[in-house]
Amino acid sequence: MMKAGPSQEDIRRHNLGTLLRFVHLRGPASRATLAETLGLNRSTIMALTSDLTAAGLVREELPRKPGRRAGRPSLVVRPESTRVYVLAFDVGVDRLVVARVGLGGVVLDRREASRARDAGPGELLSTLVTGARSLIRKAERDAVCVGAALGFPGTVRRTDHAVMFGPNLDIGETRLGDVLSRRLGLGVPVSVCNDANLGALAEHERGAGVGCDDLIYLHGDVGVGGGIIVGGRLLGGDDGFGGEIGHMVVNPGGLPCACGSRGCLEAEVGERTLLAHAGRAEEPGQTGRDAVRAVVDAADRGDIVAREALHRVGTWLGLGVANLVNIFNPGLIVFGGTLRDIYLGAAAQIRSVLATNALPASRERVRLRTTALADDTTLVGAAEFAFAEVLADPLQVLARLKSPEDSTV
Amino acid sequence: MSGTPVLDLRGIDKSFGSVKVLHDVAFSAYPGEVTALVGDNGAGKTTLVKCIGGIHPPDRGEYRFEGARVRVGSPRDAAALGIEVVHQDLALCENLDIVQNLFLGRERRRGLVLDETAMEEMAHRALSGLAVRTMGSVRQPISTLSGGQRQTVAIARAVLWDSRVVVLDEPAAALGVAQTQQVLEIVRRLADNGLAVVLISHNMNDVFAVSDRIAALYLGRMVAQVRTADVTHRQVVELITSGVAGEPGPRR
Ligand SMILES: [Zn+2]
Numbered sequence: 001m002m003k004a005g006p007s008q009e010d011i012r013r014h015n016l017g018t019l020l021r022f023v024h025l026r027g028p029a030s031r032a033t034l035a036e037t038l039g040l041n042r043s044t045i046m047a048l049t050s051d052l053t054a055a056g057l058v059r060e061e062l063p064r065k066p067g068r069r070a071g072r073p074s075l076v077v078r079p080e081s082t083r084v085y086v087l088a089f090d091v092g093v094d095r096l097v098v099a100r101v102g103l104g105g106v107v108l109d110r111r112e113a114s115r116a117r118d119a120g121p122g123e124l125l126s127t128l129v130t131g132a133r134s135l136i137r138k139a140e141r142d143a144v145c146v147g148a149a150l151g152f153p154g155t156v157r158r159t160d161h162a163v164m165f166g167p168n169l170d171i172g173e174t175r176l177g178d179v180l181s182r183r184l185g186l187g188v189p190v191s192v193c194n195d196a197n198l199g200a201l202a203e204h205e206r207g208a209g210v211g212c213d214d215l216i217y218l219h220g221d222v223g224v225g226g227g228i229i230v231g232g233r234l235l236g237g238d239d240g241f242g243g244e245i246g247h248m249v250v251n252p253g254g255l256p257c258a259c260g261s262r263g264c265l266e267a268e269v270g271e272r273t274l275l276a277h278a279g280r281a282e283e284p285g286q287t288g289r290d291a292v293r294a295v296v297d298a299a300d301r302g303d304i305v306a307r308e309a310l311h312r313v314g315t316w317l318g319l320g321v322a323n324l325v326n327i328f329n330p331g332l333i334v335f336g337g338t339l340r341d342i343y344l345g346a347a348a349q350i351r352s353v354l355a356t357n358a359l360p361a362s363r364e365r366v367r368l369r370t371t372a373l374a375d376d377t378t379l380v381g382a383a384e385f386a387f388a389e390v391l392a393d394p395l396q397v398l399a400r401l402k403s404p405e406d407s408t409v
Numbered sequence: 410m411s412g413t414p415v416l417d418l419r420g421i422d423k424s425f426g427s428v429k430v431l432h433d434v435a436f437s438a439y440p441g442e443v444t445a446l447v448g449d450n451g452a453g454k455t456t457l458v459k460c461i462g463g464i465h466p467p468d469r470g471e472y473r474f475e476g477a478r479v480r481v482g483s484p485r486d487a488a489a490l491g492i493e494v495v496h497q498d499l500a501l502c503e504n505l506d507i508v509q510n511l512f513l514g515r516e517r518r519r520g521l522v523l524d525e526t527a528m529e530e531m532a533h534r535a536l537s538g539l540a541v542r543t544m545g546s547v548r549q550p551i552s553t554l555s556g557g558q559r560q561t562v563a564i565a566r567a568v569l570w571d572s573r574v575v576v577l578d579e580p581a582a583a584l585g586v587a588q589t590q591q592v593l594e595i596v597r598r599l600a601d602n603g604l605a606v607v608l609i610s611h612n613m614n615d616v617f618a619v620s621d622r623i624a625a626l627y628l629g630r631m632v633a634q635v636r637t638a639d640v641t642h643r644q645v646v647e648l649i650t651s652g653v654a655g656e657p658g659p660r661r
Contacts, residue, residue: 300586340590341590345614347615348616348618352641355641356641360639363638369597369601
């Protein structure tokens with residue numbers, strides 16, 4: 001049978017999602033702006049807006065500040081940030097963050113905790129549950145949680161959100177998403193995603209990569225993660241394991257990697273290696289972001305051991321970036337986490353290697369940038385991932401979440 | 410990205426008495442790009458910056474702005490075109506607050522009269538547009554700010570009035586690494602927002618971290634203006650120290 005064209009209902013759902021996504025990502029906008037940007041006529045915009053308003057997803061109000069033009073100021077459509085929210089979890093090796101993020105991307109409230117490197121999954125879960133509960137308790141009475149997502153430093157299977165491999169943060173067989181969803185009684189699943197994949201999403205939607213549909217995000221924690229956006233979409237591969245840039249072999253026969261291979265990018269530029277090169281591996285308590293920063297700082301002050309360490313790491317990172325540039329021809333490469341510090345501290349070496357090893361046509365226009373979201377890249381990405389469902393079908397999703405038989409209290 | 414340079418100097422000569430400082434210098438800066446100006450002490454960087462900013466008008470040569478020949482005989486001429494220079498001394502008044510510093514001597518020149526609230530709002534917007542972290546109250550006196558914060562205020566003052574070209578003379582020279590990183594990110598953001606940024610720096614990491622082009626001065630001559638993507642650290646150092654680079658660029 002021939003495939004039928006989209007029904008009126010499909011078109012309406014699509015338009016509702018498009019409008020909501022626009023004000024979610026780009027902020028409050030007048031009907032006139034919406035009509036122009038979305039290519040819809042004013043009466044359609046009005047109908048869509050009133051549907052979304054009735055559902056409690058947006059409201060229309062006078063702009064906060066009167067515009068310059070005289071006459072009647074036009075109403076702006078504003079996302080209902082405090083009433084429609086998601087929970088975003090950022091599970092780092094050393095640091096845990098939970099945030100309640102409102103529609104429009106506003107971080108309404110957050111809880112942070114440090115994590116001991118030898119802490120087990122039980123401790124991890126109880127910290128996350130405690131944090132999330134206190135956030136939910138503080139939410140407005142009529143607020144509705146429309147999604148939840150968690151960024152994890154490991155390989156995550158797309159179909160069931162199972163963590164397949166996470167050598168720097170071992171949680172055994174624990175199903176983080178399932179357990180969290182159950183213990184919090186959210187009524188929505190908690191999606192588990194690779195942290196750097198979420199970072200790529202975040203930079204694309206709200207960070208350095210807005211407007212760039214081919215970008216690569218490189219994230220440094222203890223290990224090195226990556227997220228690749230091609231044609232505006234996250235490259236997941238067959239199972240969702242794609243983008244494991246940290247395990248791209250840059251130095252065959254090089255340093256052993258936790259994955260069992262040798263000379264992976266992560267093994268050559270990760271935190272442990274940088275600290276070892278800098279002669280700081282054995283110093284107790286000297287790990288994590290601060291330790292990496294201390295090496296960059298020492299190099300800046302002229303410490304030759306620290307400089308040499310950054311130079312070595314910069315060489316391998318440059319080689320990794322050159323490979324990525326040749327394969328994906330990205331418009332943008334974003335360095336986040338500890339790789340932000342390493343990029344800024346070793347840029348001369350990284351770009352020199354890039355200049356000698358990448359194809360001229362691809363390397364000439366690639367922009368190298370640091371994250372525009374500071375330490376919240378994973379968190380922002382988790383929030384965006386969690387919002388995806390409601391943005392795809394705003395009215396249906398909200399109706400389902402608000403109907404009594406589905407809400408578990 | 411590239412296209413037409415907003416600032417385009419050609420055949421610039423400059424002497425002080427019998428001392429020739431710049432000889433037949435060409436220099437361009439493009440909107441949306443950071444152009445790093447590098448060279449040893451005495452290579453002529455400061456003089457070139459003063460030519461651009463109208464402090465020392467060139468003896469000979471063409472000064473083009475957005476394709477048209479212009480005469481820039483004073484800092485006032487430069488500012489009228491939207492060319493701002495942030496000098497190393499920053500020229501901030503210690504005892505005045507951030508807002509006062511941002512607007513010092515500016516209102517009258519632009520023929521605008523702004524009330525305190527409007528100035529505070531503009532100050533707030535300019536600063537939050539630059540810095541990742543906010544700086545706190547815009548009513549703090551400059552004397553209470555850190556080096557990086559002062560640099561940020563000086564940059565904000567330069568970009569407050571729809572500038573087109575901003576020249577930053579060693580903006581990270583006196584800063585620690587964390588503040589240097591923030592200033593570099595600000596420099597990059599200025600260009601990403603469409604400004605033509607000229608960055609004078611002797612720190613090759615800083616140059617490679619944020620620049621799109623590198624212009625190298627050697628003994629008063631512009632020995633190269635190259636795309637940063639096409640050169641190595643070693644080549645730039647060679648240009649600075651000997652005026653020529655070995656291998657003419659990496660393999661093609
Ligand atoms: Zn590996």
